[in-house]
Amino acid sequence: MGCETLRTNKLTPYLFLLPGCIILGAFIFYPMLQAIWMSFTDYNMVTDPSFVKLDNYKDLFQDDLFWKTLKNTLIYLIGVVPALVVLPIFLAVLVNQKLKGIGFFRSAYYIPVVTSLVVAGIAWDWVYKENGLLNYVLDLLNIISEPIPWLTQTQTALFAVMLVTVWKGLGYYMIIYLAGLQSIPESLYEAADIDGANWWQKMTRVTIPMLMPFVLIVTIMSSIAAMKVFEEIYIMTGGGPLHSSETLVFYIYTQAFDRLNMGYASAAGVILFLLTLVFSLINLKVMGKDNSE
Amino acid sequence: MKKKLGFLALLLVITMLVVSACGSKDEGKSKDSKNASGDEQIELEFWTMQLQPTFTDYINGIIKDFEGENPNIKIKWLDVPAADLSKKILSAVTTNTAPDVVNLNPTFASQLAELDALVNMDEAVSDEDKALYVKGAWEANNINGTTFAIPWYLSTSVTLNNKAIFEEAGLDPEKPATTYEEAAEYAKIIKEKTGKYGYFPSMDLSLVLQHMVMMGADLTNEDGTKAAFNSPEGLYAFEYFTKLYQDGLIPREALTGDQRSTIDMYQAGQVAFFDGSQFIVQVKENAPDLYANTIPSQAITGKSGKKTMSVQNVVVPKQTKHQEAAVKFALFLTNGKNQLEFSKLTPILPSNVEALADPYFTEAGDDAEPTDLVRIVSASQLDSAELLVPPMKNYDELRQAMYDAISASMLGEMTPQEALDQAEQEWNDILAK
Known part of the structure; x- marks a missing residue:
């Protein structure tokens, strides 16, 4: 059977696709379809699921906590994505210089990316403590008179966690931009030099337009990452105080694994999926248009 | 087109083979072998x-x-x-x-x-x-x-006391706090005299409910159908923790941290006493000096006199x-x-x-x-100790509702009475499910 298939060249590519298809099918598409189906059921993981039509969605839309976590997720998105799109460009330009020992700086900026988030979360927890590093430094500089309870008051907890996400993501997106920068032909800068462009003009007229495809990638990737944020919150605040730092994925997690409301959690998961999809499409549309101009 | 379909069929067959292979392997494993004597080997x-x-x-x-x-x-x-x-x-x-x-x-x-x-x-x-x-x-x-x-x-809960901090604050380490009132009083003295925290009550997991029961509140009516904690005792519990928290007499981590943060602060010598008998071996290993200075004492309790088992x-x-x-x-x-x-x-x-x-x-x-x-100490308390929070249906939701309410009160977003009313309402909804 195998020999015959191999003889027909047209089928050969599919054979190469087969392992990928099986893995994707078994671990991505099958669970995804199952989650969609589960979102219409009442399922506690032990007894058999029972079909409840749209009840989970109805309950979800009436749950204040769901709206609150959705709002938190959007705040997260608005706060984190611009920082993660813009800041790494400057970092990348910085480490793209031909300096001695630049390799050291590149790795230094990249270290947060490879650091385990659990370790980083605990370390940042210490930084944010009332008698922690941040309050100590601010006190030293006479900026504050009373220590600020960064992670333990509702006003600051979410933002404190956002900073960790940005800190951790900078290096990763920097590498993407760095690859982009190195793909810009030197001749463009030479031409700009001949035209008498200064540093800023070269940045805005050459570097950034040439980086646009990379900006698009980074925007989509960082938005998806921001929508799915979980570990930082799980480790640093547990969603508290008073759900002020609870995001949608954390909400899904507690519903699914603490309360065993699998069907309900799946419904929230489907909403998250749709939101992510919409955001990615908007990104593609808007940024893609810019790009073609 | 025909070839394509044939190929898809092939793909399907292969997938099924792979999947079924996994299945049959599992089945083989779970079967028990019989040993030579004929007895079933389990x-x-x-x-x-x-x-x-x-x-x-x-x-x-x-x-x-x-x-x-x-x-x-x-x-x-x-x-x-x-x-x-x-x-x-x-x-x-x-x-x-x-x-x-x-x-x-x-x-x-x-x-x-x-x-x-x-x-x-x-x-x-x-x-x-x-x-x-x-x-x-x-x-x-x-x-x-x-x-x-x-x-x-x-185990029954036992308070661990840091002798050195007691002495620094001019308190007698042989007379540790045994009631919530004493705990609050000591916390105040210790904070004033040493700048350290006296008492660190954790609010993690079922602990809020346990504190309330020890202070004399009933969680539900007898048949477990209605909330019963909106009482003077329940209010006392909410007011007690709200005051301690807002006066800065207990660490803010009491609200957001898990139990790990209690032992971290105790081991760092920043807390004078807490309920942490389960951590004693850890203190012995991580902080031998502090261990030598640790005095275990009867658990802190309230009006009910009950202790946690x-x-x-x-x-x-x-x-x-x-x-x-x-x-x-x-x-x-x-x-x-x-x-x-x-x-x-x-x-x-x-x-x-x-x-x-x-x-x-x-x-x-x-x-x-x-x-x-x-x-x-733990064994001596067995008579007065019980499982303070009995197994309940939808327990996690009930626990979270109470935790959210007391958080709102401690963070000053509601008065203790408002928070208690909200918790009662939510409990009644959950219990009616």
């Missing part, structure tokens, strides 16, 4: 909660003894980190691969029992065997009238194919001899009446260390 899977590496030899010793007495049963032991256990057992039950004997805490065990996933021990264990266990511990594992677990080891259980999931052998092993694991031996390794109390009668739990030698004192 393998039991046994899960414990975070006992390795400290108790590896102890558990292996029990398994060896048991296998010696029951040559046709083999025990396969797996130790699971505490934080993963509930998720692991859940996925095992979902995929129909549940272990045969599992060590669980009552809260999670009751969640599984609610779903009818655990063997009813009232039926599986003879009255004679039942009588061997401390009554309160046996009854602690009851939901909807069925007993879903065999009690294993117990924690129970660790052994359950048998209904999915087991060898219920009889599994229950047999669970009883062996928790018998008097084995439990006594266990409590000599760490300050826990046996749930076995016979083992508990040993002088080891009543008499402190001249060279008694803090761990010995923890054990003796």
Whole structure:
């Protein structure tokens, strides 16, 4: 059977696709379809699921906590994505210089990316403590008179966690931009030099337009990452105080694994999926248009 | 086009082959082999909660003894980190691969029992065997009238006091706080004199509910259908913690941190006293100087005079194919001899009446260390200690509702009374489900 298939060249590519298809099918598409189906059921993981039509969605839309976590997720998105799109460009330009020992700086900026988030979360927890590093430094500089309870008051907890996400993501997106920068032909800068462009003009007229495809990638990737944020919150605040730092994925997690409301959690998961999809499409549309101009 | 379809069919066949291969392999594994003598050879899977590496030899010793007495049963032991256990057992039950004997805490065990996933021990264990266990511990594992677990080891909460901070604040370390009022008073003095925190009450997990019960509030009416904590006692609990928190007399981590943060701060010498007998071995290992300075004392309690008892259980999931052998092993694991031996390794109390009668739990030698004192104080409180928060349906939602309410009060977003009203409303909704 195998020999015959191999003889027909047209089928050969599919054979190469087969392992990928099986893995994707078994671990991505099958669970995804199952989650969609589960979102219409009442399922506690032990007894058999029972079909409840749209009840989970109805309950979800009436749950204040769901709206609150959705709002938190959007705040997260608005706060984190611009920082993660813009800041790494400057970092990348910085480490793209031909300096001695630049390799050291590149790795230094990249270290947060490879650091385990659990370790980083605990370390940042210490930084944010009332008698922690941040309050100590601010006190030293006479900026504050009373220590600020960064992670333990509702006003600051979410933002404190956002900073960790940005800190951790900078290096990763920097590498993407760095690859982009190195793909810009030197001749463009030479031409700009001949035209008498200064540093800023070269940045805005050459570097950034040439980086646009990379900006698009980074925007989509960082938005998806921001929508799915979980570990930082799980480790640093547990969603508290008073759900002020609870995001949608954390909400899904507690519903699914603490309360065993699998069907309900799946419904929230489907909403998250749709939101992510919409955001990615908007990104593609808007940024893609810019790009073609 | 035809070729394409043919190819897709091929793909499907291959996928199915792969999948079915996985399935049949599993099936082969779960079948029991028969040994030469014709007796059925049984393998039991046994899960414990975070006992390795400290108790590896102890558990292996029990398994060896048991296998010696029951040559046709083999025990396969797996130790699971505490934080993963509930998720692991859940996925095992979902995929129909549940272990045969599992060590669980009552809260999670009751969640599984609610779903009818655990063997009813009232039926599986003879009255004679039942009588061997401390009554309160046996009854602690009851939901909807069925007993879903065999009690294993117990502890009652004991306060650990840092002698050095007491002395620094001019307080007598021989007179530690035993009531909530004293705790608040000491916290104030210690904060003023030393700048350190006196008291660190954790609000993690079921602790908010436990504090309320100790302060004299009833959580629900007798048949568990309505909230009963919107009372002067319940209000007292809310006001008590709100005041301590807003006056800065307890660390802000009391609200957001888990129990780990209590032991971190105590070990760092930043907290004078807290309820943490379960951490005594950790203090001994991590902070030997502080350990020498630690005085264990009777648990802090309120109007009810009750103290917290924690129970660790052994359950048998209904999915087991060898219920009889599994229950047999669970009883062996928790018998008097084995439990006594266990409590000599760490300050826990046996749930076995016979083992508990040993002088080891009543008499402190001249060279008694803090761990010995923890054990003796803990045993002396057994009469007044009980499982303060009984297993309840939709427990996690109830717990979260109360935690959210007291958080709102402590953070100043609501008055204690408003928060209590909100919690009552939510509890009534959840209890009516």
